[in-house]
Amino acid sequence: MKRADLYIRVSTDEQADKGYSQRDQEERLRRYCDHNNIAVGHVIYEDYSAKTFNRPEWVKLLETLKKKSSRTNLLLFTKWDRFSRNAGDAYQVINVLKKLNVEPQAIEQPLDLSIPENKMMLAIYLAAPEVENDRRALNTYYGMRRAKKEGRLMGRAPFGYVNKISENGRKYVALKEPEASNMKWAFNEMAKGIFSASQIMDMMNKKEGKSAKLSAFLASLRNTAYCGKIFVEQYNEEEAHFVPSIHEPLISEELFEKVQNIMDGNINIPRPNVKVLSDDNLPLRGFLTCPDCGRIVTGSASTGRSGQKYYYYHCKTPCGYRYKSEIVNNKFLEVLQSLEMRESIKKCLRKVLKQNFEKLINNPQHERKAVLSEIDKLNNRLKLARNKLLEDVIDDDEYFEIKSDCKAQIEKLERKLTKGKDHKKIDFPKLLDNALNHVVNLAKVYSDGDIQIKRKIIGSIFPEKLEFLENHYRTARVNVFLSYIFQINNELGAKKNRKESELSHLSGLVPRTGIEPVLLRTGV
Numbered sequence: 001m002k003r004a005d006l007y008i009r010v011s012t013d014e015q016a017d018k019g020y021s022q023r024d025q026e027e028r029l030r031r032y033c034d035h036n037n038i039a040v041g042h043v044i045y046e047d048y049s050a051k052t053f054n055r056p057e058w059v060k061l062l063e064t065l066k067k068k069s070s071r072t073n074l075l076l077f078t079k080w081d082r083f084s085r086n087a088g089d090a091y092q093v094i095n096v097l098k099k100l101n102v103e104p105q106a107i108e109q110p111l112d113l114s115i116p117e118n119k120m121m122l123a124i125y126l127a128a129p130e131v132e133n134d135r136r137a138l139n140t141y142y143g144m145r146r147a148k149k150e151g152r153l154m155g156r157a158p159f160g161y162v163n164k165i166s167e168n169g170r171k172y173v174a175l176k177e178p179e180a181s182n183m184k185w186a187f188n189e190m191a192k193g194i195f196s197a198s199q200i201m202d203m204m205n206k207k208e209g210k211s212a213k214l215s216a217f218l219a220s221l222r223n224t225a226y227c228g229k230i231f232v233e234q235y236n237e238e239e240a241h242f243v244p245s246i247h248e249p250l251i252s253e254e255l256f257e258k259v260q261n262i263m264d265g266n267i268n269i270p271r272p273n274v275k276v277l278s279d280d281n282l283p284l285r286g287f288l289t290c291p292d293c294g295r296i297v298t299g300s301a302s303t304g305r306s307g308q309k310y311y312y313y314h315c316k317t318p319c320g321y322r323y324k325s326e327i328v329n330n331k332f333l334e335v336l337q338s339l340e341m342r343e344s345i346k347k348c349l350r351k352v353l354k355q356n357f358e359k360l361i362n363n364p365q366h367e368r369k370a371v372l373s374e375i376d377k378l379n380n381r382l383k384l385a386r387n388k389l390l391e392d393v394i395d396d397d398e399y400f401e402i403k404s405d406c407k408a409q410i411e412k413l414e415r416k417l418t419k420g421k422d423h424k425k426i427d428f429p430k431l432l433d434n435a436l437n438h439v440v441n442l443a444k445v446y447s448d449g450d451i452q453i454k455r456k457i458i459g460s461i462f463p464e465k466l467e468f469l470e471n472h473y474r475t476a477r478v479n480v481f482l483s484y485i486f487q488i489n490n491e492l493g494a495k496k497n498r499k500e501s502e503l504s505h506l507s508g509l510v511p512r513t514g515i516e517p518v519l520l521r522t523g524v
Contacts, residue, residue: 003039004074005061006030009046009082025078032076032107041072050085051133053093065100075104080122081129082106090126148232151246153225159183159212160226160250173247180250182207183220187251190221191258197221203452221263227256281311281325283454284332289465290315291474296465299325313468328468332458335473336443339461353432375413382406 008025022045033040042064048055064070075097077083083104084090094113097104105111109125111118144154153173157163160183162176182204189200201217224231224242228249234240282299290297295317301309311325382403389399446457467474 001037001039002073003041003071004033004076005042005044005065005072006033006040007044007046007058007061007075007077007082009048009050009055009077025082028078029076029107038074038076050081050083050129052086053084053089062096065097065102070100072102075102077104077106079108080106080125084126085129085133087123087126087130145232145235148230149243151230151243153230153245153247158223158225159216159220161247175248175250179208183226184250186217187221187226187255187259190262191255193262197263218263221259224256226250227253229253280451281329282313283451284313284328284458284466287455287458287462287466288313288328289467290317290319290321291467291469292319292321293317297321323468327471331468331471331473333443333447336446336457336461339442350432350436354429371413371416375410378406378410378413 006026006029008022008029010021026043030040032038042061044057044061046055046057048057053059065072065075080090083106084093094104103113106125111122111125113119113122147154153161157173157176160176160180161173163171164174165171186200186204189195189203190197195203197218198214201212201214204217205211220226225245225247226249228245228247229242230245232241232243281301285299286296288297289295293315295315297313297315299311299313301311303309313323313325313328315321385394385399385402385406388394389396394402442457446454449457
């Protein structure tokens with residue numbers, strides 16, 4: 001008595017969920033076995049595509065058939081398209097089954113494969129579904145290509161957008177907040193060239209409260225859909241090209257191209273230091289250089305026996321440079337305290353800056369009077385031309401030319417008046433006080449700020465790298481504005497018997513003597 005395994009495959013997951021296709025195939029296969037006195041062995045249910053034989057249940061079945069304990073003689077299915085929709089792969093698998101003494105057979109399309117002519121019918125049975133699949137896929141491709149040429153964004157909307165359906169059933173893509181604003185912020189940050197893509201992604205994840213993957217984020221930065229361009233790939237003799245999108249762009253093309261140049265490593269655009277990603281305990285990482293070998297100093301944490309972490313700034317080379325982060329950070333805070341502006345200097349500086357601002361910036365009232373005066377001149381010129389026309393001094397063409405020119409200039413000046421009227425006045429004294437308060441309380445702003453604030457303060461004060469050795473800092477130069485503040489502070493607070501150690505926490509902050517800079521190492 002022959003023994004058969006029943007192979008039941010559905011074409012879609014939907015059919016597998018409903019179950020009617022699987023039940024129908026099983027009933028027909030069991031009825032066939034009863035009528036032909038065939039014993040039923042395993043019943044295999046598959047819901048994968050038949051384009052390939054890389055299907056989970058098929059792989060398990062083939063492994064079972066290869067075992068010596070297998071007594072299966074037949075592999076039954078309803079039609080050949082249940083077995084395969086790829087003629088080339090099907091012939092190979094049929095040969096494998098023959099070597100295992102297993103005969104594949106479709107009960108509704110029976111073929112005696114021992115007869116050579118029947119192989120032609122087998123080719124038709126296998127090729128017909130393959131042709132149908134290829135035609136369906138080609139029609140789908142043509143439809144998607146036509147939609148792309150119309151500027152439609154196909155597939156799942158990228159981050160910052162959402163797929164929607166209008167009342168008439170037409171699909172479209174719209175902006176989604178706050179994701180759209182966050183993605184726009186990410187593009188702007190990337191264009192600055194200060195942070196790496198991974199750093200920007202981490203900052204955005206904190207804002208979003210999500211955990212996006214770096215590969216997906218990098219792919220988003222390369223997606224032209226954000227600047228309103230849809231890519232249409234090459235097909236036959238038609239070259240690849242971009243078309244304007246019908247959805248609202250998130251950023252400008254100029255911003256998108258700038259980000260691409262940074263990511264591609266354009267030599268004309270500064271690239272961010274990817275390695276500088278500081279821990280809150282290591283704000284100076286990337287700003288220090290090793291005094292022995294000149295390399296950039298990094299930082300890391302060591303875990304003690306009790307599980308407590310200890311942070312150090314250290315050099316990667318075997319030179320042995322290593323300092324506790326607590327010592328380095330505290331000494332830097334002392335440097336900031338020495339650079340703080342005194343209240344008396346603040347008042348004097350505020351007065352000078354305010355006077356300079358009022359001199360450089362035009363008074364809005366004066367500017368308005370100047371514009372009104374210019375309008376009056378144009379109106380007088382137009383009145384004079386009208387009188388000359390009445391006195392036959394000029395002809396009609398000359399008058400209309402003067403009138404057109406004056407009207408255009410008057411309209412331009414009136415728009416300028418309206419724009420100036422709507423323009424929000426800048427509260428310069430308030431902005432100045434806010435800026436000076438930060439300079440006066442520089443150490444406090446640094447201490448209370450997060451890691452980004454700390455690093456911005458360090459980078460703005462010290463345009464060149466710092467060296468830390470023997471409990472003090474050395475640098476070639478600092479921000480000119482703050483160096484003057486430091487010198488004024490010292491001169492105002494000078495003492496007759498002041499020691500050298502009271503001069504500075506920065507041994508490089510000394511007046512120049514000649515061309516060669518003087519480098520002193522002064523202890524704190």
